[in-house]
Amino acid sequence: MTYPIVSKQTASDSIQPNLRNYEAVRDSFQWQQASDALNVSAATGHLNIASIALDRHQLTATKDQVALRFLSKEPHSEPEEITYSALWERANRFASALTSLGLQTGDRVFCLSGRTPDLYMAALGTLKAGCVFSPLFSAFGPEPIQARMDIGNATAIVTTARLYRKKLASWVSQSPSLRYILLLDAPDTLDSPDNTQLEIVFLQPLLAHSSPQFETVATRPEDMALLHFTSGTTGKPKGAIHVHQAVLAHYMTAAFALDLHPRDIYWCTADPGWVTGTSYGIIAPLCHGVTLIIDEAEFEAERWYRILQDQHVTVWYTAPTAIRMLMKYGPELARQHDLSSLRFLASVGEPLNSEAVVWGLETLGLPFHDNWWQTETGGIMIANYASMDIKPGSMGRPMPGIEAAIAERSEAGEMRMITDPNETGELVLKAGWPSMFRGYLHEDARYQKAFVDDWYFTGDLARKDEDGYFWFIGRADDVIKSSGHLIGPFEVESVLMEHPAVAEAGVIGIPNEVGGEVVKAFVGLKPGYEADEKLSQDILGLARKRLGPAVAPKSIAFRDNLPKTRSGKIMRRLLKARELGLPEGDTSTLEESR
Incomplete structure (x- = not known):
């Protein structure tokens, strides 16, 4: 769903915002x-x-x-x-x-x-x-x-x-x-x-x-x-x-x-x-x-x-x-x-x-x-x-x-x-x-x-946008090129997060002979949900409905933990490297290395 604008906070009587105008x-x-x-x-x-x-x-x-x-x-x-x-x-x-x-x-x-x-x-x-x-x-x-x-x-x-x-x-x-x-x-x-x-x-x-x-x-x-x-x-x-x-x-x-x-x-x-x-x-x-x-x-x-x-x-x-x-x-x-x-x-x-x-x-x-x-x-x-x-x-x-x-x-x-x-x-x-x-x-x-x-x-x-607000699409080297579309992983991940079972999501592009790349999602679930084919199809169905078939993931892999840095960023490049058997590069800030 598209969320409505959240109105600015109402200042208390004693504390006005530092940036008022x-x-x-x-x-x-x-x-x-x-x-x-x-x-x-x-x-x-x-x-x-x-x-x-x-x-x-x-x-x-x-x-x-x-x-x-x-x-x-x-x-x-x-x-x-x-x-x-x-x-x-x-x-x-x-x-x-x-x-x-x-x-x-x-x-x-x-x-x-x-x-x-x-x-x-x-x-x-x-x-x-x-x-x-x-x-x-x-x-x-x-x-x-x-x-x-x-x-x-x-x-x-x-x-x-x-x-x-x-x-x-x-x-x-x-x-x-x-x-x-x-x-x-x-x-x-x-x-x-x-x-x-x-x-x-x-x-x-x-x-x-x-x-x-x-x-x-x-x-x-x-x-x-x-x-x-x-x-x-x-x-x-x-x-x-x-x-x-x-x-x-x-x-x-x-x-x-x-x-x-x-x-x-x-x-x-x-x-x-x-x-x-x-x-x-x-x-x-x-x-x-x-x-x-x-x-x-x-x-x-x-x-x-x-x-x-x-x-x-x-x-x-x-x-x-x-x-x-x-x-x-x-x-x-x-x-x-x-x-x-x-x-x-x-x-x-x-x-x-x-x-x-x-x-x-x-x-x-x-x-x-x-x-x-x-x-x-x-x-x-x-x-x-x-x-x-x-x-x-x-x-x-x-x-x-x-x-x-x-x-x-x-x-x-x-x-x-x-x-x-x-x-x-x-x-x-x-x-x-x-x-x-x-x-x-x-x-x-x-x-x-x-x-x-x-x-x-x-x-x-x-x-x-037309009001001067900036919207993040993804790292330049994370963007997925699929059948002529440029797909920002954050947009896809945000929709996946709307499903009540999804706690976190990371999205990457997988090489494909026809379309160049196809979208694959890695999903962590909230407590009380079990990973199975029915849930996978339900999440994919939400994504297709909200994003359209060209942008929605073609497959989902469930993971207990997605690789993240200590600062909380999901390491999409590491998901991709592990999926494709590529060199992982610098993983020194990886949270799971603890």
């Missing part, structure tokens, strides 16, 4: 306004993310507010609360420790840790010291960790003794650039690496003797601050370079797209091992002076509802995969909890199906606001806003300060803008926003290939 703000917005809002002085030529996220709060009442509320995975434990002042001191001690070890501006500090306060201390302390912070998934195996640290020329890695033994010890002595292993805990025994240039440092005693006062290094706006890795379809991962100026985009996009206000209780469920968990799980919310909820445990539906209830979460930023998992449990579990504190819901990680937007409205009393961005963009580019109607299934409209369009690129590298509404092409962004990646580390040619003049080609196919 989209058209007016978009027409007049300049990124200098972000600098002005954060009192960034162009005269000094200095800008440091940690200074904006932490230092400036020490001059206001925000310093006594709770910055982090940590929920341990240990049963019956009480939340640990850390104020902005206390987090600032911890970050200062960490920065002091780094400089005492001889680390200098630009050195790369990697972090392999679970979601604990120490991770946030390390991220902010690294930035204060002028070093580059690069997060790693704690679920990574040894090989993807080694690949990223070698590409990133790691100087130090922050981790725990358990993770060191399990994921580093077997290879770390051969690391060409690594000088320090900084352990967050002190084990009874630990084998030293067979490398005299590599030192294990126990952080607890070092931090205890490090100064809680530290003058943040006066980095420049274009100095590298963050190194995020994104998986390639084949070969090694790419290191996307982000600079300190990115904080301007982190701040403004969190205000516009997430509607963050000071003193919000904010929960971003993304792991800081990927870009959302850093940009919007650490930097942006701290810039706004909110209280962050940090949950150490993995997803569990009842626990998540209890957190929303007990921690009085007001703004919740999560992933479509998590939303669909909650949908599996039906509305009953949600209605056992008091979720009245919630005022804004947002989603990221992969396109959000229309059904999930409406489910939020019907079950939680609020719609989910989908938004779109990439590791390369560093921040939200297109969003559904609190003050605007939602078209379920749409990515929304471009952020103020962002120029987006639909285009196509010829084999000769020439660009043609597509101006007709609803015509499919590649989503492009005009360069110049503060969080735009500045390169792929050591891969200049690959970086240049992503641009035509000053337009960044995202690799995502989309269309723009």
Whole structure:
């Protein structure tokens, strides 16, 4: 079915949306306004993310507010609360420790840790010291960790003794650039690496003797601050370079797209091992002076509802995969909890199906606001806003300060803008926003290939409707070419999701001698449904009725779990590789590898 437009949220008496008039703000917005809002002085030529996220709060009442509320995975434990002042001191001690070890501006500090306060201390302390912070998934195996640290020329890695033994010890002595292993805990025994240039440092005693006062290094706006890795379809991962100026985009996009206000209780469920968990799980919310909820445990539906209830979460930023998992449990579990504190819901990680937007409205009393961005963009580019109607299934409209369009690129590298509404092409962004990646580390040619003049080609196919809303079609290399039709897998998956038995779906093209490709669907079922031929035909019948025989899947395969990244994206290329016996490429971010 086609879902009706969801009317914009009605603001409460006390909280008006930060972006009240989209058209007016978009027409007049300049990124200098972000600098002005954060009192960034162009005269000094200095800008440091940690200074904006932490230092400036020490001059206001925000310093006594709770910055982090940590929920341990240990049963019956009480939340640990850390104020902005206390987090600032911890970050200062960490920065002091780094400089005492001889680390200098630009050195790369990697972090392999679970979601604990120490991770946030390390991220902010690294930035204060002028070093580059690069997060790693704690679920990574040894090989993807080694690949990223070698590409990133790691100087130090922050981790725990358990993770060191399990994921580093077997290879770390051969690391060409690594000088320090900084352990967050002190084990009874630990084998030293067979490398005299590599030192294990126990952080607890070092931090205890490090100064809680530290003058943040006066980095420049274009100095590298963050190194995020994104998986390639084949070969090694790419290191996307982000600079300190990115904080301007982190701040403004969190205000516009997430509607963050000071003193919000904010929960971003993304792991800081990927870009959302850093940009919007650490930097942006701290810039706004909110209280962050940090949950150490993995997803569990009842626990998540209890957190929303007990921690009085007001703004919740999560992933479509998590939303669909909650949908599996039906509305009953949600209605056992008091979720009245919630005022804004947002989603990221992969396109959000229309059904999930409406489910939020019907079950939680609020719609989910989908938004779109990439590791390369560093921040939200297109969003559904609190003050605007939602078209379920749409990515929304471009952020103020962002120029987006639909285009196509010829084999000769020439660009043609597509101006007709609803015509499919590649989503492009005009360069110049503060969080735009500045390169792929050591891969200049690959970086240049992503641009035509000053337009960044995202690799995502989309269309723009007559109202200026953008609609995701699929990755350019995911689109299925069948009998002259270009079929976007997301469109097919969204229809499959409308069937009451379907919990998740992934769609690929299978080679066919007659039509080029035919559509095959992989489906995961909700509890209580059994995979059989009758159900398969029922789901296929819905798809044919809604999409027509040319677009609907020709076959369905039922799977208990579809391969997904830790950020929640269904890995269609991996479904295709496994189906056709092709090389799987980089699978280091694969969720099922845990």
